[in-house]
Amino acid sequence: xxxxxxxxxxxxxxxxxxxxxxxxxxxxxxxxxxxxxxxxxxxxxxxxxxxxxxxxxxxxxxxxxxxxxxxxxxxxxxxxxxxxxxxxxxxxxxxxxxxxxxxxxxxxxxxxx
Amino acid sequence: xxxxxxxxxxxxxxxxxxxxxxxxxxxxxxxxxxxxxxxxxxxxxxxxxxxxxxxxxxxxxxxxxxxxxxxxxxxxxxxxxxxxxxxxxxxxxxxxxxxxxxxxxxxxxxxxxx
Numbered sequence: 640x641x642x643x644x645x646x647x648x649x650x651x652x653x654x655x656x657x658x659x660x661x662x663x664x665x666x667x668x669x670x671x672x673x674x675x676x677x678x679x680x681x682x683x684x685x686x687x688x689x690x691x692x693x694x695x696x697x698x699x700x701x702x703x704x705x706x707x708x709x710x711x712x713x714x715x716x717x718x719x720x721x722x723x724x725x726x727x728x729x730x731x732x733x734x735x736x737x738x739x740x741x742x743x744x745x746x747x748x749x750x751x752x
Numbered sequence: 753x754x755x756x757x758x759x760x761x762x763x764x765x766x767x768x769x770x771x772x773x774x775x776x777x778x779x780x781x782x783x784x785x786x787x788x789x790x791x792x793x794x795x796x797x798x799x800x801x802x803x804x805x806x807x808x809x810x811x812x813x814x815x816x817x818x819x820x821x822x823x824x825x826x827x828x829x830x831x832x833x834x835x836x837x838x839x840x841x842x843x844x845x846x847x848x849x850x851x852x853x854x855x856x857x858x859x860x861x862x863x864x865x866x
Contacts, residue, residue, distance in 0.1 A: 647792070670852065671852050681859070681860075682857035682858060682859050683795070683842070685854045688854075726794070726795075738852060740785075740797065741794070742794035742796075744792060744793055
């Protein structure tokens with residue numbers, strides 16, 4: 640089983656739609672969680688952190704469910720500019736010391752007019 | 753403030769050739785990373801550094817070497833390139849202690865090995 644798993648999609652949604660992505664992780668000792676956005680042929684950029692209490696930034700809401708070991712990203716009122724790949728990132732304690740960062744393979748979103 | 757820069761942006765190598773990818777950051781970050789990204793796969797960590805003069809192996813280190821002689825620079829070397837090393841290479845850095853925080857990425861280097 641992969642340490643971090645995402646549905647690769649693609650998700651094809653019309654403008655204005657609400658869309659949600661989930662990301663599951665296998666290590667219960669995971670400490671930090673993030674969503675990154677990656678545009679085609681560009682570098683990943685931080686979209687938002689995911690806190691235990693949830694996190695909302697405008698049309699974007701991220702939530703963490705530690706019991707079921709998944710994080711989610713909800714996008715409301717989708718815009719054409721939201722079309723991108725969304726990467727889930729999980730950081731957990733490494734048994735060799737320090738922390739280990741795992742990137743999911745990403746979920747592709749296409750928003751259409 | 754340029755953030756994280758990478759050179760070159762594109763390169764085509766023949767099997768067996770060598771090259772060095774340069775990553776530079778001007779944010780005074782301690783932690784620096786080299787990843788490769790292949791279709792259908794997440795970013796995979798090649799090597800990383802927790803400070804000047806230190807390096808450590810990541811998930812897929814074979815065939816690569818790194819050096820961090822200066823805090824702002826992190827070099828990735830391919831001694832004898834193979835077609836399996838065709839990929840997009842991203843460098844990243846972070847300030848947060850233990851590497852827990854946001855990673856800032858460079859624009860990537862697209863490498864093709866024929």
